[in-house]
Amino acid sequence: MTVPVDGHLPLEVQALPFEISTYAQPENSIGYQLRMAFRGFSTMLERKTSTHGVSSGQWRFLRQLWIEDGPTQRELSVRVGMREPTTVVAVNSLVKSGLAVREPSVEDRRKVHIRLTPLGRSLQATLLPMVADVNDRATKGLTKAEVATLLRLLRHINSNMAHERDQIGGDPVP
Amino acid sequence: MTVPVDGHLPLEVQALPFEISTYAQPENSIGYQLRMAFRGFSTMLERKTSTHGVSSGQWRFLRQLWIEDGPTQRELSVRVGMREPTTVVAVNSLVKSGLAVREPSVEDRRKVHIRLTPLGRSLQATLLPMVADVNDRATKGLTKAEVATLLRLLRHINSNMAHERDQIGGDPVP
DNA sequence: GGCTTTTAATTAGAGTTCTAACCATTAAAT
DNA sequence: ATTTAATGGTTAGAACTCTAATTAAAAGCC
DSSP, rough: OOOOOOOOOOHHHSSOOOOHHHSGGGGGGGHHHHHHHHHHHHHHHOOOOGGGGGOHHHHHHHHHHHHSSSSHHHHHHHHTTHHHOOOHHHHHHHHHTSEEEEEEEEOHHHHHHHHHHHHHHHHHHHHHHHHHHHHHHHHTOHHHHHHHHHHHHHHHHHHHHHHHHHHHHHHOOO | OOOOOOOOOOOHHHHHHHHHHHHSGGGOOHHHHHHHHHHHHOOOOOOOOHHGGGGGGHHHHHHHHHHHOSOHHHHHHHHHHOOOOHHHHHHHHHHHTEEEEEEEEETTTTTTEEEEEEHHHHHHHHHHHHHHHHHHHHHHTOHHHHHHHHHHHHHHHHHHHHHHHHHTOOOOOO
């Protein structure tokens, strides 16, 4: 499409060791490929669910509530894999849209349970097939075995990363 | 850790066809796994680069500029895979940090070229090893072949998604 | 019982990214 | 040549997400 403006080539990159120069190219960077894939998923799904008034931010929480209705906000955060302030705004949004309600706990007045409204629950039948469709389109041309492999590799990476996070290790800045 | 608050089980989910109910579980959702993996990558990398004053938002653009210095802002957007308003704020941030400069084109007064400063260029030697490290930690326990497979599968998905986007297809809302 | 610590939720403030609308400039068309 | 189209960049406004600090309630401790 376009060529480098001044013909400048990445000479410095080639002077670096292979293991490092590899990641200089976005094409070879797992992070880059993950970002593009995730964004593609997210926007494609949102394009569909938005016709029912559900944003991608709401979607993740909605799906968890379909699996387990009535968790506390903290439990919901953990399940969905988001921080709590994020959950606060997501739940605000769900409540505003009439998809869920906040229900103060009776035995512990700090806690708040999140419950789907009938409307929120009813969307499951409409919205779940949309993810199935997005998954199908995204993985078109891949075998079931390949998709399974992809999931396995991603879970492995996520597990590695969870461990890294736990041991706050690496470079402690004193 | 905790059990469903009221013992409610996802009965509706089980009533759905297998292909759909599969995606009801985040564990089986490619989108969910992609999100977690991408976020893990992004935060782990940012934790490192931030010690040199480089945020994850800047990082993506910086890497591209190391490969090709002096592109127009639009070219940069395409290469990095971001929309142009995003590029505007990212470049603003790079300029503010003294890592790049805006250089108006002489032959076309609409265009602006983005060029690294010596400081921005010098960071390559420091920052590139950090991605290598993050990639290593993330893929620990995977063989080289598996990592290659992961990249191949992700590229395949991204290619599928690019096609979907092109043909604006699906459900045109008139 | 009263003090401290922990837990749950929220608020405040910021960063990244998007879409839509808008200018300025160039290219194309009549 | 003057009008119309496309192109490049920007601004406006919003959504999603995060970290850090705050408030309220419960649990633990002497």
